[in-house]
Amino acid sequence: GGVQHFLYPAEVFPPTDFHTATLLDDAILLxxxxxxxxxxxxxxxxxxxxxxxxxxxxxxxxxxxxxxxIHGHTTERTDAGLRVTGGKIEPGYRDRTEAHLLDPTDWTWHRLG
Structure with missing residues (x-):
């Protein structure tokens, strides 16, 4: 065994603190x-x-x-897509009250309310 480190320049992989990571087929969606x-x-x-x-x-x-x-939110994989709830929104570090769905078949966001 061993450990491999993969380093990316910031312009390729910007800071993603307080993101979600969801397995989607052969990829992880951040x-x-x-x-x-x-x-x-x-x-x-x-x-x-x-x-x-x-x-x-x-x-x-x-x-x-x-x-x-958004940051500090939750992402759940559903049959309809990726449901994003909670967390904070910038500017102002405001609480998010609406849910959104990202459809990975065409990468379209839908506000759920």
């Missing part, structure tokens, strides 16, 4: 991040895909009504 204040993008949701075959990380372009710059 949703949300607190990140550094200067890197936060109001009105966007950071979604990254870690490919388990080659360990590459790529941003996922999504569309629809995303939850915004």
């Amino acid at each position: 949703i949300g991040a607190l990140g550094y204040p200067e890197d936060r993008r109001e009105g966007e949701t950071q979604v990254l895909r870690l490919d388990l075959d080659d360990f590459s990380i790529r941003p996922v372009e999504t569309r629809g009504e995303n939850p915004g710059w």
Whole structure:
């Protein structure tokens, strides 16, 4: 046995503190991040895909009504997609009260209320 370390430059794999990680087929989907204040993008949701075959990380372009710059939330895989609830939203470290669903077949966000 042994330990392998994979290091990525920040422009490829930005800080993802307080994100969720969800197994999705041959990848791990990373949703949300607190990140550094200067890197936060109001009105966007950071979604990254870690490919388990080659360990590459790529941003996922999504569309629809995303939850915004979220962190500290929960993501649950359901038959309909990835349900994102709770957590905080930036700016202002506000509590999130709405749930969102990310459909991984076309990467569209849907607000659930």
